[in-house]
Amino acid sequence: MSEQDIRIHKLSNGMTLVAEPMQEVSSAAFVFLVPLGVAYDPPNLTGASNVLAELIFRGAGDMDNRTLNDRLDGLGLHRHGGITSLFGSFGGALVADNLLEALKLYVDIITGPILSAEQFEACRELALQSLDSLEDDPRQKISLLVREKYLPYPFGRPAPGRREELQALTQQEVRKHWADRLTPAQTILAAAGKFDFEHLKQAVEEYFGSWSGPALEELEQLEQHNQVFHQPHDGAQVHVGVMYPSAAYRHEDYYAALAAAVVLSGGMGSRLFTEVREKRGLCYAVGVAHQVIGAYGAVQGYLGSTPERAQEALEVMLAELVKLADGITEDELERAKVGLRASLIMQGESTTARAIGCAGDYYHLGRVRSLQEIEENILKLTVDDVVNHARRFKPNDFTIVTIGPKELKVKS
Amino acid sequence: MSEQDIRIHKLSNGMTLVAEPMQEVSSAAFVFLVPLGVAYDPPNLTGASNVLAELIFRGAGDMDNRTLNDRLDGLGLHRHGGITSLFGSFGGALVADNLLEALKLYVDIITGPILSAEQFEACRELALQSLDSLEDDPRQKISLLVREKYLPYPFGRPAPGRREELQALTQQEVRKHWADRLTPAQTILAAAGKFDFEHLKQAVEEYFGSWSGPALEELEQLEQHNQVFHQPHDGAQVHVGVMYPSAAYRHEDYYAALAAAVVLSGGMGSRLFTEVREKRGLCYAVGVAHQVIGAYGAVQGYLGSTPERAQEALEVMLAELVKLADGITEDELERAKVGLRASLIMQGESTTARAIGCAGDYYHLGRVRSLQEIEENILKLTVDDVVNHARRFKPNDFTIVTIGPKELKVKS
Secondary structure: OOOOOOEEEEOOOOOEEEEEEOOOOOEEEEEEEEOOOHHHOOOOOOOHHHHHHHHOOOEEOOEEHHHHHHHHHHOOOEEEEEEOOOOEEEEEEEEHHHHHHHHHHHHHHHHOEOOOHHHHHHHHHHHHHHHHHHOOOHHHHHHHHHHHHHOOOOOOOOOOOOHHHHHHOOHHHHHHHHHHHOOHHHOEEEEEEOOOHHHHHHHHHHHHOOOOOOOOOOOOOOOOOOOEEEEEOOOOOEEEEEEEEEOOOOOOOHHHHHHHHHHHHOOOOOHHHHHHHHHOOOOOEEEEEEEEEOOEEEEEEEEEEOOOOHHHHHHHHHHHHHHHHHOOOHHHHHHHHHHHHHHHHHHHOOHHHHHHHHHHHHHHHOOOOOHHHHHHHHHOOOHHHHHHHHHHOOOOOOEEEEEEOOOOOOOO | OOOOOOEEEEOOOOOEEEEEEOOOOOEEEEEEEEOOOHHHOOOOOOOHHHHHHHHOOOEEOOEEHHHHHHHHHHOOOEEEEEEOOOOEEEEEEEEHHHHHHHHHHHHHHHHOEOOOHHHHHHHHHHHHHHHHHHOOOHHHHHHHHHHHHHOOOOOOOOOOOOHHHHHHOOHHHHHHHHHHHOOHHHOEEEEEEOOOHHHHHHHHHHHHOOOOOOOOOOOOOOOOOOOEEEEEOOOOOEEEEEEEEEOOOOOOOHHHHHHHHHHHHOOOOOHHHHHHHHHOOOOOEEEEEEEEEOOEEEEEEEEEEOOOOHHHHHHHHHHHHHHHHHOOOHHHHHHHHHHHHHHHHHHHOOHHHHHHHHHHHHHHHOOOOOHHHHHHHHHOOOHHHHHHHHHHOOOOOOEEEEEEOOOOOOOO
């Protein structure tokens, strides 16, 4: 694993700059993590953060919508980001020479957006249309729905919003939401790529040093309860979302949980692929992924099958998830390690992946793990580590959500 | 743009190795382009290549399905690929140390797959289920449908296959298809990443040097005709696919065509985004992309809107596509150049993107362009180049396909 140079600088207003200079590349990537998650949306205004995340790009500082977007495009910025449960991310990748100019535009976008009445209406309208389009995308819809049922309120609120709540949203509420939530103390700016750190630090101090904002309260962590839910839908397939507890970032089982997910679903020879898809041909798409939402660790799974086969497919899938606690082989663990290590090495070669990795680590852990630290933790895993994890987190019941023409039976 | 070291080696059986050693990375990526496209599927057996592309991984050489997949997973290989109109691609990325071992497995996968009756049935069953799942994914479905209507037969045949034709497919037909099509003379192996070229060349000679196969005939290029088609679908949205001619790789307008697509659809300030999405709020998703299918260049567009707004959205979209021939500004061109250059630099940092780029270039051009050559061609574009291109390829009529609860009117 190649040497990394990870730097952290805290501004006096509480904002944190996390940076990984990479001398062998020509690009740079950055991401702002801001405390703007759907869990913090005002009560009964689910979707406010999502509308705001579009609206802040519709004019900022002395730039109207058109001018701002032309300037961003003029820097060759490839944007990414969006609203999750607990934070919003605004990021992008570009030629390294343009990094500081892009960050300068983000001062206005984040700390001085115009939030005009006209653009607010347009953004709300788009959010409603995006909700409509979800109706034709059941796979995306089930992913939101299973999180909503699994996570305690407000952690599982759906980021795209709810129709009647978006309709009740006003420009004033969105302005207030921006003023209440956008605050340096919980903002992380992560950057990775070709830049001089001292130069970047100076620029960020200059751009964001005078930004101030309110103090924020943390949400109370609540216990989650599993449940089974079906939503009728006149489609061709039954789409199933499954969710159950796993280890979050700070848990000693964290790396064992990653390996467990790979054994279940990491490659062509993984258990779910083999048992559900290949041996029995019960479905085209099946898989699980390890997730962390704040302090909640979870495994989230998906299954899409025909109405005729969905019941058997779900039963085989759940049986495999439970069976992990019976043991895994040395070979399975070895393959999982090699797969995780390969992902790690590829992440290390992408400025975008590194910027996101730095931001996520700092958000969850208050520090940035080197790739070598992650690698060491993966390589030292034993079969017992993974099996003990699977036993500790053995799913007794699952949250199971189905969308489709047929409701499935779930044994309790 | 950093210096590249691109090497090409032709084996005596006609197979071509195209390689770009990259010393600053730890990963490697490879892709086999094989003459296995849906256009070459046996008549009335559309989907044969797609089934074969899954089946060759279900046991090869002396390895059964399970053994083969465990070995691939054991190398930490992240696979990608699939069947397109004119070729199949089988690729992956992994830690560079494992590259040669992976390629050795692909000797059996490509030249000695088992193609058993049992696995054939399982793969055909999966292909049928994949077709079912398309019914719940109208956005993916419209993309296949617009190509089918736009491209002359057999170029536009849908890669996932057709239900009744998949049902008629037999193990014997798939075996014959493999024997007829998998041939070294039209196979390209591209690799990018950390390796020694001479070492790689030797290994590829050893692995693939004795492979032989039949000679293949080229498909006749036919003229394409535009048409309008509607498929009723009881969904929430109207999904529109649009397609019209553009410049293919060897055309002198090729780079102007890329820039034209960026002016229309490359960023937040691009014309389609501004006019259809932002100003009028007519839809959530709209965009176009430049495509090359063999000698056919095309622009393929997508629009998803509500039944109430879809008609106006389509009219505004088509008007913007036609209006490009009226001119673009210097600023628009400048932004397009910066955006294209940024994409290029990011591609240059990804072993997977470089392997795919090398393979695609060699397939279409018989050589590999350096990133610097591409950059120079982009940077020297003038407003006149782009406008003259837009005039030469000014769409008089479009192929327009809609799926949804409402048929749209198209002015002829």
